[in-house]
Amino acid sequence: MIADIFENYKIYSSVHKDWDKAFAVITDWLSKPIPEGANVSLEQDGVKLVMQTYKTVQKETKKFEGHKKNLDIQFMVEGKEIIYWANNRDLEIVVPYSDERDHMSFGNSDSASPIYLLPRTFAVFFPEDGHKTQCEWGGSMDAIKIIAKLPL
Numbered sequence: 640m641i642a643d644i645f646e647n648y649k650i651y652s653s654v655h656k657d658w659d660k661a662f663a664v665i666t667d668w669l670s671k672p673i674p675e676g677a678n679v680s681l682e683q684d685g686v687k688l689v690m691q692t693y694k695t696v697q698k699e700t701k702k703f704e705g706h707k708k709n710l711d712i713q714f715m716v717e718g719k720e721i722i723y724w725a726n727n728r729d730l731e732i733v734v735p736y737s738d739e740r741d742h743m744s745f746g747n748s749d750s751a752s753p754i755y756l757l758p759r760t761f762a763v764f765f766p767e768d769g770h771k772t773q774c775e776w777g778g779s780m781d782a783i784k785i786i787a788k789l790p791l
Contacts, residue, residue, distance in 0.1 A: 640724050640770075641763040642754050645714070648761070655710055657686045661787040664688050665714055673716065673783060687788040695720045695775045695782055703730055703745035703769040709788040711764040713772060715756040718782030722762055723751040723771040730769045741788075745769050756784075766791065 641651060648662045664681065668690060679690040687709075695718065705727050713722065730745035737743065748769070754762050755776060764770045773782070 640754075640765065640768045641761075642756075643761060645759040645761065651763070654763070655789045655791075657684070657789045660684060660686050661688065661712060661789060665785050665787070668785060669716070677783060685790050689786045690716070690783065691786065692781070692783050693773055695773050695779050697779075698723060698771065698774040701771045701774060702733065703748065703751075703771045705730075705736075705743050705745060705766070705769050706741045706764070706788075707736060707743075707766050707791075708741040709790055711768075711770070712761055712785075712787040712789065713756065713764070713770075714761040714785040714787070715758050716783040716785060717758055718780050718784075719755070719757050719776050720772070720782055720784075721774040721776045722754045722756060723748075723774060724754055724762075724764070725751040725769045727767050727769045 652658050677690050677692050681688045725748040733746045734744035
């Protein structure tokens with residue numbers, strides 16, 4: 640797991656061959672006005688990016704998720720949220736892995752660590768990282784986030 644600010648993204652260029660491609664798209668999207676209610680998807684050279692607009696929710700309503708085929712970059716554009724992180728080995732699988740969706744769900748964990756995302760910050764999750772996203776930080780609010788999936 641990595642958490643950092645946008646200005647430091649180049650430090651991690653060696654993490655994945657498509658890292659700089661993903662952040663080039665993120666940089667491009669940040670340079671333009673964001674349409675209200677934006678939900679934008681793009682697939683380019685095997686890299687999938689999605690801009691999501693949503694309301695943050697109470698952590699009890701969310702499940703941890705995990706992936707096996709993709710590195711997951713979560714970049715906050717507007718709003719703020721808490722993402723809870725736990726190593727998959729400490730989590731109980733509640734929805735088995737779907738190869739088609741590259742997704743599985745886990746139950747809660749008492750040992751989860753909070754990651755606080757503000758605008759222009761990002762968190763990166765690897766296959767061993769369970770993560771529970773879109774959780775309230777000081778109450779429910781509107782948020783916009785870009786998610787990049789880099790194939791492993």
